[in-house]
Amino acid sequence: MTLTDTAHTAGTTDATDHPGRVQGDLMQVQHPELRDRVAVVTGAGRGMGARFAAALARRGVNVVGADIDAELMERAASGLRQENGGVTGAGEVVGAGVDVRDRDAQEALAQTALDRFGRLDIWINNAGVFPEAPVEEISVAQMQTTLSVNVEGVLYGAQAAAARMRPGGAIVNMASVAAVRVRRGRAAYCSSKAAVSHLTECLAVELGDRGIRVNAIAPGFVDTEMTRWVQDDPAALAKALDNVPLHRLGSPEEIVGPMLFLLSDSARYVTGHVLAVDGGSRHV
Known part of the structure; x- marks a missing residue:
């Protein structure tokens, strides 16, 4: 699927392609009030982070994309440019190499956005890891890394952003349906995303005093590299889709749309909310 905004009918499938996979992009959605704002997106070298950066830039937002792999990030930024x-009116995209576990690095990232563009309005905490291990095999190192990247990284990013944002700023974190549903072999990941969900609520309460909104997106099964392990196993995919009331994978563009909503003025009275974009799977 491309990064274009070409209008297609959402929610349709093509039986000649992967079963349960959505074909085509969402109907084009514009938020003109976002133009000229400045955003930081972590984990923007690939996957959903790259799509968030692309969607924002196409709407006139100046974007600083960050990834632990500096070369990958620069290639992604160059491609988006x-x-x-x-x-017409697309925003600028610049890249930076950042390890979100490093609080000082996140502070420097926020300052880069301020120095380059003169303001900071949007921060998307997208960087994360997706470890797998049975409970009895989760190592100290794996658990520490998971919590450090998925939870501490969100906190440090929010701290860096809040210190430089004016009232009206918006932070969006990446949670997951795994925060409320158990996945065998993913205890470290599930617990980290549960922490992100509650941390989002805590941040919303405390940063609300500064006029900064904090929300989160909780995706379910989405057609990305992170779900390739189940898509490549027909039996596993069929079982997974049985637990999705809409009986299909989500498309990346179906995550982008809610993200743009949460960042836009349409959601200016929405904060402390974890928006599930999961085809209803949290209820099954």
Whole structure:
């Protein structure tokens, strides 16, 4: 699927392609009030982070994308600049190498956005890890890494953003349906995302005093590299889709839309909310 905003019918499937996979992009959604705002997106070198950066830039937002792999991030930023060359009013995209576990690095990242563009309005805590191990085999190192990246990274990013945002700023964290549903072999991941969900609520309460909104997105099964392990196993995919009331995977663009909503003025009275985008799977 491409990063274009071409209008198609959402929610349709093509039987000749992967079963349960959505074909085409969402109907185009514009939020003109986002134009000229400045955003930081972590984990933007690939996957959903790259799509968030692309969607924002195409709507006139200046974006600082960050990834632990600096070379990957620069290639992604360069690619987005080329793609957006023909998009009227597209925002600028720059890349930075950042380990979100490093609080000082996140502070420097926020300052980079301020120095480059003169303001900071949006922060998306997208960077994360997706470890797998049975409970009895979770190592100290794996648990520490998972909590450090998935939870501490969110906190440090929010701290860095809040110190530089003006009232009206918005922070969005990446939670997961795994925060409320158990997945065998994913105890470290599930517990970290449960922490992100509650941390989002805590941040919303405390940063609300500064006029900063904090929300989270909780995706379910989405067609990304992170779910390739189940998509490549027909039996596992069929079982997974049985637990999704809409009986299909979500498309990345179906995560982008809610993200843009939470960042927009349409959601200016929404804070402390964890928005499930999971095809209803949290209820099964």
